[in-house]
Amino acid sequence: MASVITASEPSWITPFAGLSPRCFGKLLTTLRRDGADGVHRGRPWNLPLEDRVLLVMAYWRTNFAAARSAVRRKDAVLIVDGTLVPTRDHTIAERSKNYRYSTNHQVVMDADTRLVVVVGQPLAGNRNDCRAWEESGAKAAVGNTVTIADGGYPGTGLVIPHRRQPGQAELPDWKEEHNKSHKQVRARVEHVFARMKTWKILRDCRLRGYGVHHAMLGIARMHNLALAG
Numbered sequence: 001m002a003s004v005i006t007a008s009e010p011s012w013i014t015p016f017a018g019l020s021p022r023c024f025g026k027l028l029t030t031l032r033r034d035g036a037d038g039v040h041r042g043r044p045w046n047l048p049l050e051d052r053v054l055l056v057m058a059y060w061r062t063n064f065a066a067a068r069s070a071v072r073r074k075d076a077v078l079i080v081d082g083t084l085v086p087t088r089d090h091t092i093a094e095r096s097k098n099y100r101y102s103t104n105h106q107v108v109m110d111a112d113t114r115l116v117v118v119v120g121q122p123l124a125g126n127r128n129d130c131r132a133w134e135e136s137g138a139k140a141a142v143g144n145t146v147t148i149a150d151g152g153y154p155g156t157g158l159v160i161p162h163r164r165q166p167g168q169a170e171l172p173d174w175k176e177e178h179n180k181s182h183k184q185v186r187a188r189v190e191h192v193f194a195r196m197k198t199w200k201i202l203r204d205c206r207l208r209g210y211g212v213h214h215a216m217l218g219i220a221r222m223h224n225l226a227l228a229g
Contacts, residue, residue: 005058007050016058018199023225028053057222060201060215077111078147079189080138080158082129083197085122087205087212096125103205104129105216106138109192111148111185114227116192116220118142122213129153148186196223 005012010021017024028050031037037049045052084102087093093101102125108118120136129152133139139156149158161182162175171179197203199219205212 005051005054007048007054013054016061017054017222018057018061019222019226023222024054027222027225056218060219061199076117076145078108078117078142078145079111079186080106080108080133080142080147080149080153081186081189081193082106082132082152083193084125085202085205085212085216087122087125087207089205089208089212092122092124092209092212094124094126101125103212104132104136105213106132106136107189107192107216107220108138108142108147109189111188114188114192115224119213119216119220122210122216130156133158148182150186192223196220 005016007013007024013019013021013024019027031049031053047055082104084096085105086100086102088101090101093103096102096104103122104125104127105122106118106120106129107116108120109116118138118141120132120138120141123132123136127135129149133149133153133156147158149156149160151161151163153160159182161179162171164171170176196216196219199215201207201215202219205215207215
């Protein structure tokens with residue numbers, strides 16, 4: 001039937017999965033290597049793995065109906081920021097400044113490759129980034145790697161912009177230059193968020209419990225696949 005979404009027809013993959021057929025094939029290879037297509041107890045699947053994966057990705061993409069996502073280089077410079085995901089399940093969400101109920105997700109990316117390397121556990125949307133950085137597990141996952149953040153992470157040991165001291169009218173020129181460079185590099189994480197949130201499920205998540213975390217992990221993996229080609 002021509003109206004049935006199937007991975008056997010390559011023309012369906014990009015619109016519904018957001019990946020090229022080549023990247024989709026790489027994802028399937030990874031899933032099979034991790035045992036996703038193994039024989040399990042209970043009723044067998046009617047659909048092949050390819051179609052099951054495509055259906056899940058279509059759901060994430062359209063929203064219809066710490067864990068690490070990449071290998072980190074030893075000399076990497078990372079960027080962290082928190083993003084809010086509106087969530088219908090109020091048991092894990094709280095009122096936040098941008099949305100009525102949301103979850104706070106700490107996302108860490110490689111400043112050079114722009115690949116997502118860490119997605120922290122979801123916390124209530126009213127949790128500030130300083131606390132979320134530690135409580136989400138992102139801090140432990142990053143370890144001692146040099147990490148850039150915005151001014152919302154004071155006292156964390158992260159590389160944040162210079163601030164004026166009490167009574168100081170303006171910053172020295174060298175600090176202003178550092179802040180300008182810092183802002184340009186840190187903006188890359190905002191570009192990553194913009195790409196990830198083309199998946200509608202991250203703009204209004206209806207999954208219960210930690211389903212929002214699984215969605216974040218899956219979309220981070222697909223973002224990396226699409227970026228790496």
